[in-house]
Amino acid sequence: MINKIINISHNVSLAKQNGRFLADKSYAFDTVFFLSKFILHNSNNNLFDKQELRDKAIKYTEDIFQLTPGTAGAINYFIETINFLEFSNIIEKSSRNIYKICDREILEYITNKPENAYIFNYLVTYLTFKNDSLLSLFEKFCNTSLIKEKERLVSTIYLAFCEKSVSIQTSGTQWSKQLVKYALIVLGFINGQNEITRELSIKSTRLTINDISLNVAGTRTPVYLPKKNDYLHNFNLDYVKMHLQNYLINKTTIKRITEIFTVSSIAESLADLKLTMLDDKANGVIMNDFEKEQYIVNTVKTRNQSIQRQFRKGLLDHNEHKCPICGFSFENFLIASHIKPYSKCDDTYDAINHFNGLLMCPNHDKLFEGAEYMTIDAKNGEIILSPAVQNSQDFKMLNGKHISRNYIDNERRHYLKWHNAQFLSKK
Numbered sequence: 001m002i003n004k005i006i007n008i009s010h011n012v013s014l015a016k017q018n019g020r021f022l023a024d025k026s027y028a029f030d031t032v033f034f035l036s037k038f039i040l041h042n043s044n045n046n047l048f049d050k051q052e053l054r055d056k057a058i059k060y061t062e063d064i065f066q067l068t069p070g071t072a073g074a075i076n077y078f079i080e081t082i083n084f085l086e087f088s089n090i091i092e093k094s095s096r097n098i099y100k101i102c103d104r105e106i107l108e109y110i111t112n113k114p115e116n117a118y119i120f121n122y123l124v125t126y127l128t129f130k131n132d133s134l135l136s137l138f139e140k141f142c143n144t145s146l147i148k149e150k151e152r153l154v155s156t157i158y159l160a161f162c163e164k165s166v167s168i169q170t171s172g173t174q175w176s177k178q179l180v181k182y183a184l185i186v187l188g189f190i191n192g193q194n195e196i197t198r199e200l201s202i203k204s205t206r207l208t209i210n211d212i213s214l215n216v217a218g219t220r221t222p223v224y225l226p227k228k229n230d231y232l233h234n235f236n237l238d239y240v241k242m243h244l245q246n247y248l249i250n251k252t253t254i255k256r257i258t259e260i261f262t263v264s265s266i267a268e269s270l271a272d273l274k275l276t277m278l279d280d281k282a283n284g285v286i287m288n289d290f291e292k293e294q295y296i297v298n299t300v301k302t303r304n305q306s307i308q309r310q311f312r313k314g315l316l317d318h319n320e321h322k323c324p325i326c327g328f329s330f331e332n333f334l335i336a337s338h339i340k341p342y343s344k345c346d347d348t349y350d351a352i353n354h355f356n357g358l359l360m361c362p363n364h365d366k367l368f369e370g371a372e373y374m375t376i377d378a379k380n381g382e383i384i385l386s387p388a389v390q391n392s393q394d395f396k397m398l399n400g401k402h403i404s405r406n407y408i409d410n411e412r413r414h415y416l417k418w419h420n421a422q423f424l425s426k427k
Contacts, residue, residue: 314354
């Protein structure tokens, strides 16, 4: 696949008129990964309409990147990925808003795992620098450890970049410096290079995975929605180095092995789940709550088993391995119980968030499910039973009992409030 990407993107250059080189969103490999997945999913006969997909792309982006709804610029994740894919010759514009996928196999490769998206970004950037005679300057940049010399080389790269780029009309602007920074951090990350500031100064610290991704903590994310970006922590550098070994400047740390396996990322299933939910909403397939719940359980949930595994793992990692109600602790029988079920989730974050759940024994899971027979007070952890269960010889002793406040003095309270309201509505 590396050779195929090299062949299709052989003519990339800063002077290329079609599409656009790395921009504010497309330099991030996770943007390219998630939005390429969106494009692939929503294409028909290898065609897609950018304008028709606009609103759907915004909703998808807000959910995947945990952006505050209505965030200005959310659409740019979609638009700038399109521009970069067009620049790379993976897609082409057929008319004003219609695009054709020229190489579906490469697009499928990009969306197979996040590491592949970075490999793609790196190769296109590498080829652009090579075609525009900037690669030798970058090699010198990598081969010196002197900060002042690195900054001198960056200044030289910047001037040449501005001269060659059709996107930069005026040099010296903050935006033009950003474009150069994006390219240098994409190339520099896997080559173990230094951080670069917005003013193109060089720091003593090394680039990290966060520098080439956008799904990291920031002001556009509500404080109550932590990022779901396990692919950053599981990013397999050896896998990337092995596939890019002929195109790296720093080859000293490549492992001499034939194959390296990446860790499956929950991000991949999370994106698929969101795309499926958006399709269902757009098509009006689900007519009532029962149908929706059955569909989610039988289709989405079974198609995305890694989501349930990650949900259970999150509960096991952050809680005692016992039922908070009775103390039952045989782990194999403990059930990862959603407080707010899949069918009621506002977004995919709810489906995977371990705070939206409790580890329960089979009996208490059944009582708690659907808020039909039992709820747990979000204010103080009190167990509240329905009238039918209060009179039961098997469960009446639970009424008024409390679970530990450790379970509710956190984000879980948000989900329990929803569960309490559902319980009260059924009285």
